Amino acid sequence: xxxxxxxxxxxxxxxxxxxxxxxxxxxxxxxxxxxxxxxxxxxxxxxxxxxxxxxxxxxxxxxxxxxxxxxxxxxxxxxxxxxxxxxxxxxxxxxxxxxxxxxxxxxxxxxxxxxxxxxxxxxxxxxxxxxxxxxxxxxxxxxxxxxxxxxxxxxxxxxxxxxxxxxxxxxxxxxxxxxxxxxxxxxxxxxxxxxxxxxxxxxxxxxxxxxxxxxxxxxxxxxxxxxxxxxxxxxxxxxxxxxxxxxxxxxxxxxxxxxxxxxxxxxxxxxxxxxxxxxxxxxxxxxxxxxxxxxxxxxxxxxxxxxxxxxxxxxxxxxxxxxxxxxxxxxxxxxxxxxxxxxxxxxxxxxxxxxxxxxxxxxxxxxxxxxxxxxxxxxxxxxxxxxxxxxxxxxxxxxxxxxxxxxxxxxxxxxxxxxxxxxxxxxxxxxxxxxxx
Numbered sequence: 243x244x245x246x247x248x249x250x251x252x253x254x255x256x257x258x259x260x261x262x263x264x265x266x267x268x269x270x271x272x273x274x275x276x277x278x279x280x281x282x283x284x285x286x287x288x289x290x291x292x293x294x295x296x297x298x299x300x301x302x303x304x305x306x307x308x309x310x311x312x313x314x315x316x317x318x319x320x321x322x323x324x325x326x327x328x329x330x331x332x333x334x335x336x337x338x339x340x341x342x343x344x345x346x347x348x349x350x351x352x353x354x355x356x357x358x359x360x361x362x363x364x365x366x367x368x369x370x371x372x373x374x375x376x377x378x379x380x381x382x383x384x385x386x387x388x389x390x391x392x393x394x395x396x397x398x399x400x401x402x403x404x405x406x407x408x409x410x411x412x413x414x415x416x417x418x419x420x421x422x423x424x425x426x427x428x429x430x431x432x433x434x435x436x437x438x439x440x441x442x443x444x445x446x447x448x449x450x451x452x453x454x455x456x457x458x459x460x461x462x463x464x465x466x467x468x469x470x471x472x473x474x475x476x477x478x479x480x481x482x483x484x485x486x487x488x489x490x491x492x493x494x495x496x497x498x499x500x501x502x503x504x505x506x507x508x509x510x511x512x513x514x515x516x517x518x519x520x521x522x523x524x525x526x527x528x529x530x531x532x533x534x535x536x537x538x539x540x541x542x543x544x545x546x547x548x549x550x551x552x553x554x555x556x557x558x559x560x561x562x563x564x565x566x567x568x569x570x571x572x573x574x575x576x577x578x579x580x581x582x583x584x585x586x587x588x589x590x591x592x593x594x595x596x597x598x599x600x601x602x603x604x605x606x607x608x609x610x611x612x613x614x615x616x617x618x619x620x621x622x623x624x625x626x627x628x629x630x631x632x633x634x635x636x637x638x639x640x641x642x643x644x645x646x647x648x649x650x651x652x653x654x655x656x657x658x659x660x661x662x663x664x665x666x667x668x669x670x671x672x673x674x675x676x677x678x679x
Contacts, residue, residue, distance in 0.1 A: 249283065250279040250283055250284060250285035251283055251284055251285060251575055252285045252287065252323075253284050253285065253286050253287070253323050253324060253571040253574070253575075254287055254289040254321055254322050254323045254324070255271070255286060255287065255288045255289065255322070255323070255324050255325075255326060255567065256288075256289065256290045256291075256292075256316040256317065256319060256322035256324070256325045256326070256347075257288050257290070257291045257292070257316075257325075257326050257328070258292045258313050258316060258317075258325065258326065258327045258328065258329050258335070258338060259292070259293070259327065259328040259329035259330070260291050260293045260300060260304070260309075260328075261328070262301065262555075262556040263328045263352060263379070263556055263559045263560055263563065264291070264326075264328045265300050265301050265302045265304065265556065266301075266302070266556035266557045266559070266560035267288075267326065267328070267560040267563050267564060268288050268291075268302060268304055269302045269557075269560070270557065270560045270561065270564055271286055271287075271288060271564060271567075274564065275287070278568060282568060282571075282572060284568065284571050284572065284575070286567060286568070286571065288308065289308065289321060289322060290308055290310060290315075290316045290319055290321075290322055291304070291308045291309050291310070291316070292309075292310055292311070292312065292313035292315075292316045292329075293309055293310075293311065294311065295311075296309045296310075296311060301556070313329070313334060313338055314338065314341070317338050317341050317342045317345065317347070318341065318345065322347065323347065323571075323574065324347055324348045324349075324350070324567065324570055324571060324574065325338075325339070325342040325347050325348070325349045325350070326349075326350045326351075326563060326567065327339055327349060327350070327351040327352075327353060328351070328352050328353070328379075328563070329353075330352075330353055330355065330356075331353070331355060331356070332355060332356055332359065332360070335351070335353050335356050336356055336360055336364070339351060339356075339364060339367075339375070340363075340364070340367055343364075343367045343368050343370075343371045343373060343375065344367070344371060346371055346372070346373055347373060348373045348374040348375070348376070348570035348571075348573070348574055348579070349368070349373075349374070349375050349376075349570075350374075350375075350376050350377070350379075350563055350566040350567050350570060351375070351376075351377050351379075351380060352377070352379035352380050352559060352562070352563060353377075353380060354380040354381060354450070354453040354454055354457060355453055355469070357377055357380055357453075357457050358452075358453035358454075358456040358457055358468060358469040359453075359468055359469050359470075361457065361460055361468075362460075362466055362585050365582040365585070368579070368582065369579075369581050369582065372579055373570075373573075373574070373579050374566075374569070374570040374573055374574075374579045374580055375582070376388075376566035376569060376570055376580070377457070377566070378562040378563070378565060378566050379559045379560075379562035379563045379566070380454070380457060381407065381454045381457050381458060382405075382407055382454070382535050382537060382549070382551075382553050383409075383535065383551070383552050383553040383554045383555060383558045383559045383562065384551050384552045384553070384555070384557075384558025384559060384561050384562050385535060385536075385537065385549050385550070385551040385552070385553060385562075386549065386562070386565070387458075387537055387549055388457075388461060389569075390549070391403075391458070391461045391462050391539075392461055392580070392582070393580075395462075395539070395541065395544070398541040398542070398543055398544050399541060399542040399543060400462045400463065400503065400539060400540070400541050400542075401502065401503055401540045401541065401542060402500065402501065402502045402503070402539075402540040403455075403458050403459070403462050403500070403501045403537060403538070403539050403540070404498055404499070404500045404501075404527070404537075404538045404540070404676075405455075405458075405498065405499055405527070405535065405536055405537035405538055406496055406497065406498065406499075406527060406530050406534075406535050406536050406537075406553075407451050407454045407455065407458075407499045407535050407537065407553060408445055408448075408450050408451040408454075408497060408499075408535070408553070409437060409532075409533030409534065409535055409552075409553045409554045410432055410437045410438045410442065410445040410446070410450075410533070411445055411446060411448075411451070411476075411477050411497040412496065412497065412530065412531070412532065412533060412534065412535070413428075413432050413435075413437050413532050413533045414428040414429055414432055414438075414446070414477065415428075415477065415480070415485075415494075415495055415496060415497065415518075416531045416532050417431060417432075418480070418482065418485045418495075419485050419489065419494060419495070420531075422482065423482075424482055425477070425478065425480055425481070425482075429442060429446065437533055437554075446476050446477055446478050447474060447476035447478065448474040448475060448476045448477075448497065448516035448517070449469075449474060451497060451499045451516045452469055452472035452474050452499070452514075452516045453469050453472075454499060455472060455499030455500065455501050455514050455515075455516060456468060456469050456471065456472050456514060458499070458501050458537075459501035459512055459514045460585060462501060462503075462539075463501070463503050463510075463512055463588065464583060464584065464585055464586055465510075465512045465585060465586055465587075465588040466585045466586065466587050466588070467501075467512060467514055467590070471512075471514055471590045472514045472515060472516060473514070473515040473516070473517070473593040474515075474516050474517070475516065475517035475518065476497070476518075477495075477497050477518050479671065480495060480518055480671070481670075481671065483603075483670075483671075484603070484670075484671045484673070487601075487603075487642060488520050488601075488673075491520075491644075492522060492523050493520035493521060493522055493523065493528070493675070494520070494521050494523060494528040495518055495519070495520055495521070495673065496518065496519060496521050496527060496528070496530070497516065497517070497518050497519075498516070498517065498518070498519050498521075498527070498676070499514075499515075499516045500513070500514070500515050500516070500517075501513070501514050502514075502596075504591060510586075510588050510589075511588065511589045511590070511591040512588050512589070512590055512591065513590070513591040513593075513595075513596055514590070515593060515596070517674060518673055518674075519673060519674045519675065519676050520601055520673050520674070520675045520676065521676045521677070522676065522677045525676065525677055526538065526548050527548075527676075530550065533552070533553070533554065533555075534550065534551065534552060534553065535550070535551065535552070535553025535554075536548055536549065536550040536551075537549045537550075593650050594649065594650050594651040594654070595649065595650070595651070596649065596650050597647045597648060597649050597650075598647065598648070598650070598674040598675065598676075599628065599644060599645055599646060599647055599648070599674070599675035600625075600643075600644070600645045600648060600653055600672060600673065600674055600675060601642070601643070601644050601671070601672070601673045601674075601675050602642070602643045602644075602645070602653075602657075602669070602670075602671070602672050603640060603641070603642055603643075603669070603670030603671045603672075604616060604640070604641045604642075604643070604660060604666060604668075604669055604670065605635065605638055605639070605640050605641075605666070605667040605668045605669075605670060606638065606639055606640075606641060606665050606666050606667060607637070607638060607639075607665045607667065608634065608635070608636075608637055608638050608639040609665075612639075612665045613630075613632075613641065615663060615665055616641060616660065616663070616665070616666070617630075619656055619659045619660050619663065620643075620645070620656055622656075622659070623652045623653075623655045623656045623659070624648070624652050625645050625646075625648045625652050625653055625656050626645060626646040626648070627643055627644075627645055627646075628643075628644045628645055628646050629643070629644045630642065630643050630644075638667060640670070644675060645675075653672070657669055657672065
């Protein structure tokens, strides 16, 4: 017997995956079921759950009768109206989602890797089937970002989206900045707290953030962007000295995902990249601490917007999933869906063509004439020096430069020449600087 109002329309949810996010989703939907029914007229219920192991311990109590190890049977079950996919990875998630869409069942996914590589195919399949494929949880956890980009800002000429979209790296950099921790110690602490995996490569080398910024670029610009289009640099080379210098100069080092649109309507180009950058302390992103995420949107009409919150975690991510489930269930009841639209084939601008200000650390012999030779290398490649400091290191010196805007190509040419100078011992950190002309 349905404990809710007899007027509520049953919506039976099939869940693929029951890890941290999946279990939190079951917990949240149970807690909110009555309120959702009162507000929407929908009685949401998880009726089947596909897992790898039925006997595995779950963080919440779930009726064992709901479990199966046959994911395909959940998708094809006629008593499942809507599918939630939180298993991750490319396959079998891709095939399962395509099968659900072909069966006329809306799909909600948090699978950033899949969307960043096969999003165009999946969105087209959803439009052909006339059902929803929603993915709020794939990019910024509990932060509502995809729906504002798809709906509220659909008519906004967005120029750039820049954000902190990986909580693990932001936690590590926060600990290095505020506690003086080394990179290794901060990473170990993040692993102990469950923020970082045993193998942290995807996070610390920028691949997780890269998948997210690819999806953001797709939605913000209507462009066909895949994970392979994203330029990556991680934070594993950031040192305590870099953090200290940045703080002294009025910056915070953050791992940023950046999507930009260049050109005009007839000749647009998109650039997508992930790298650490020095962000002025006055910029809103500089104040984003610990494992929090934030996305900064720059539009021609609306100006600057920032969305901030928990970018990961079971309950925050499950909240985003549940919001999409309600939206898709409402559309299913009304016989409609939210079309994602067409994605244009827009050229991807090479990292070499992009311009930024740069911070460079160069260790040199401490003797007369060295600075002039180093500065001459900058000048020969058209890289203008904004400021320079010198630190003594005994018989050597460390030169710290911040440049004016320069192309990546010219800066790399400068670095190649510097490495060939006999007075240069080593090139230290090279970081882009946000907010410099």
